[in-house]
Amino acid sequence: MLFLQGDKNNFTLVIAGLVAIVSLAVWSFTRHDSREPPLAPVSIPYLSHIIGLSRETYNYYVNLSKKISSPIFTVSLPGQKMYVVTNADLVQKVQKQYDTIAFPPLAAAFSSRTAGTSEASSQAMKRDNYALVHVSNDILTDTLKPGENLDRMNRVMLGEIGRSIQALEPAHQKTVRIQLNKWLRETLTRATTRSMYGPKNPYEREGVYDAFWDFEGGLVALAIGILPSIVAKTAVAGREKVAAAIRNYYKEGGLEASSEIPRRRYDIAVSHKIPESEIARFETGMALAIILNTGPATFWMVLMAYLAPGLKEDLRGEIDACTKTAVEKGVITKSLDILNLKESCPLLLSTYQEVLRYFHVGTLVRQVTEDTYLDQYLLKKGAMVHMPSRTIHHDPNVYGPNASDFVPRRFLPSEKKNRPKDHCFRGFGGGKHLCPGRHFATNEVLATAAVFIARFDMDPVRGKWEMPTGFNSGSAGQIMEPDHDVEVDLRTRDGFEDVVWELRLKTSDKIFAIVTEDMDEN
Structure with missing residues (x-):
């Protein structure tokens, strides 16, 4: 204080020096x-990049990639350099260099900042070369692979x-009358979290569901970490309620009846000496992985059945053919087994894959941990590597x-000769950190969409079907969120009145492959 009062010129020089040092570092x-x-x-x-990312969001990299022939290019922002990979073959090479182009440092930083954990807990994430990040991912991979635990979760x-x-x-x-996206999101959130956490599901407590979406809406501000209590006040309040x-x-002993994952x-x-209060904070981020994408994926599945000419009728033909009907004491029961759906409904599965291709807006992000080469390109330590799926999925x-068109039959077995190599499909990421929940998500989306399509007829309240835009999709989600909901009038399909429906799952440890890594397993 004495320095500030006594020599304003010196103070000005110090500030100028600091600015010079920061500028030189940048x-x-x-x-x-x-x-x-x-x-x-x-x-x-x-400035052009900042404006472009702000205005064009997930399409910015797509538009940039059209202006440059290289499969990887550099985007420089103040204080941060990013390498954007737009070629599927090069993405495969990135995935193989997971020690020097790494995910754990980003996962640890993102989890700590968004969860609002203490410095001690944040350091625990980094110890022993991010051991806690690695083992947490291993737990998800092990518990969500086809087998007994996944079957239990699927049945719930x-x-x-x-x-x-x-x-x-x-x-x-x-x-x-329902808001289609809202109804699906609420239903699938409840089903997913109940299967994960059991009958004492914390997300079913009053106000927690809404608090989670408040938290999700401020993830970018929380991840940046600059004055989050001011710039992300609603998100912080939501996070605290969920935690x-x-x-x-x-x-209350909720873990006693949960799935294996939270236990x-x-x-x-x-075992890493993180206190229970901090474990709860880290667990708030778990819902981001298990909730965000199945709702919008199911929304687009159901909506496109009505928007794509003839698709609803063809899907119904497939679903009806693998639906079993039983009559007992005058009660008609129709049952759908999820394994049968995946094995006997190729158009349903193809439509699902096309939803993941067409509406995917996610970007895989890795950090360069030391100067390294990717093919002939030097990647500098500290830079980020961005791998946007859309630059591949929408590349003619x-x-x-027809890459920019929705083609529900694109992934039919009969169309394989007209498709690129399997690793060009980036619906669940890939490599060492391939989405571990892909089998659960596939079952959930296919089951919900199949019953909706087979059981109900829908009419748009506005009088005609329209495709919502999705420019304001959240930062953490991988599937485009509609900018506005679609209000529909729902009625029972003719001939299906007074029918009881059952969703079943036969016991199976079969890996049903729709990504190249699972194809290698079979």
């Missing part, structure tokens, strides 16, 4: 080496979905001249 990091990937063309350095999930759809059933010759519900869940995650965190050189 310049030294962002200056371009000729061995690095070529710079993306810009009209105004730094299917039971919840079945009850929700049965409760939705309109009275005879009546309609029920409190999870702490109560632990105290094993809790035990491994305790990869998926043909």
